[in-house]
Amino acid sequence: MDPESGVEPELLTVVKLGGAAITHKHAFETLNQEVLQACARLLAALHRQLSCSTEDGGSGAPARLVVVHGAGSFGHHTASQAGVAHGGIAASPAVRRGFADTRASVTRLNHLVVSALLAAGVPAAGLSPCGAWTTRQRRVASDGYAAVAGLLAAGLVPVLHGDAVLDEELGCTILSGDLIVGRLCERFRPPVVAFLTNVDGIFDRPPEQEGAQLIARLEVDGTTDAADSSGSSSGSSSICGQSSSSPASLPRLAAYAADGSRVSSLQTAAAAHDTTGGVATKIREAAAVACLGAEVRIASAGEPSAAAACSPAPLPAGWVGTLVKCSRSIGGCT
Ligand SMILES: Nc1ncnc2c1ncn2[C@@H]1O[C@H](COP(=O)(O)OP(=O)(O)OP(=O)(O)O)[C@@H](O)[C@H]1O
Numbered sequence: 001m002d003p004e005s006g007v008e009p010e011l012l013t014v015v016k017l018g019g020a021a022i023t024h025k026h027a028f029e030t031l032n033q034e035v036l037q038a039c040a041r042l043l044a045a046l047h048r049q050l051s052c053s054t055e056d057g058g059s060g061a062p063a064r065l066v067v068v069h070g071a072g073s074f075g076h077h078t079a080s081q082a083g084v085a086h087g088g089i090a091a092s093p094a095v096r097r098g099f100a101d102t103r104a105s106v107t108r109l110n111h112l113v114v115s116a117l118l119a120a121g122v123p124a125a126g127l128s129p130c131g132a133w134t135t136r137q138r139r140v141a142s143d144g145y146a147a148v149a150g151l152l153a154a155g156l157v158p159v160l161h162g163d164a165v166l167d168e169e170l171g172c173t174i175l176s177g178d179l180i181v182g183r184l185c186e187r188f189r190p191p192v193v194a195f196l197t198n199v200d201g202i203f204d205r206p207p208e209q210e211g212a213q214l215i216a217r218l219e220v221d222g223t224t225d226a227a228d229s230s231g232s233s234s235g236s237s238s239i240c241g242q243s244s245s246s247p248a249s250l251p252r253l254a255a256y257a258a259d260g261s262r263v264s265s266l267q268t269a270a271a272a273h274d275t276t277g278g279v280a281t282k283i284r285e286a287a288a289v290a291c292l293g294a295e296v297r298i299a300s301a302g303e304p305s306a307a308a309a310c311s312p313a314p315l316p317a318g319w320v321g322t323l324v325k326c327s328r329s330i331g332g333c334t
Pocket residue numbers: 017018019020021069070071072073177196197198199201202203204205206207208266267268269270276277278279282
């Protein structure tokens with residue numbers, strides 16, 4: 001039991017709803033209603049399941065679920081146009097206005113996500129990072145742990161989101177929901193973490209490319225070969241301590257297809273307006289979280305695999321997605 005939050009870590013699940021899944025990423029501020037509703041139903045069932053697993057059947061017990069969502073078409077366009085991720089808020093009225101517009105955009109989306117969850121029966125409480133969460137050179141400097149723990153203890157499901165935040169050196173930046181997941185996992189140590197997005201998982205190359213192959217298992221092991229990340233340097237950096245780093249490189253990984261064969265390379269791409277590094281950031285955070293001892297599952301939000309990805313139960317045979325595991329769980333990064 002964590003004395004601060006009153007939450008049993010082994011019962012907690014963290015779910016990231018990818019902006020690419022719950023919005024139409026290339027259509028400005030457009031929700032993907034169908035996928036959002038499906039996620040809301042899934043999370044309602046998960047919340048009931050996690051609550052019922054407590055001794056008193058959930059009445060008066062802390063909530064066991066934290067939801068974080070990305071921005072998709074609600075934030076990246078605005079942030080990208082004003083260059084918010086690069087900082088300079090003190091000197092530039094344009095960045096300042098872009099920061100404010102980005103926050104207005106992502107909080108609009110947060111309202112829509114929270115509304116969908118409430119309608120599905122989840123006691124969801126929106127919680128914006130800006131303010132409590134700050135960065136230093138884009139790495140998380142301070143987090144809003146106390147607020148998240150307080151909501152959980154009150155039986156509420158916190159719903160955080162990628163946000164524009166103040167950076168101690170740059171002035172401001174964009175904090176990805178994926179990095180928020182990474183920091184929450186350092187704090188809460190959940191056994192299962194799910195990243196739901198708009199594709200089946202991590203592929204050996206951008207999934208729209210011909211011949212793209214789904215990676216069934218990504219193993220994080222400091223002794224394996226480096227994977228490549230197009231548009232960035234090759235990932236030979238160590239994994240621990242990377243969870244809040246800039247989106248420059250991938251950690252060392254070994255990738256396997258569903259038939260167990262080794263996948264030799266891993267290339268990623270991100271949309272030009274993506275201000276947080278796209279899927280490469282997700283891979284890095286997933287690896288860091290796996291390194292903390294969690295089982296990380298990446299799956300498509302709109303597909304049946306999403307429910308299994310979020311459940312604390314072992315994955316069923318035939319599950320479609322990417323499982324990220326650490327072969328040398330170290331129980332914490334210093
Ligand atoms: N090797 C790859 N494997 C999987 N997806 C990839 C790869 N390369 C590029 N992509 C793209 O990355 C996207 C998913 O990453 P992205 O960060 O945009 O997702 P998200 O978390 O759902 O969105 P957001 O960051 O807005 O929350 C997919 O739309 C996919 O086309």
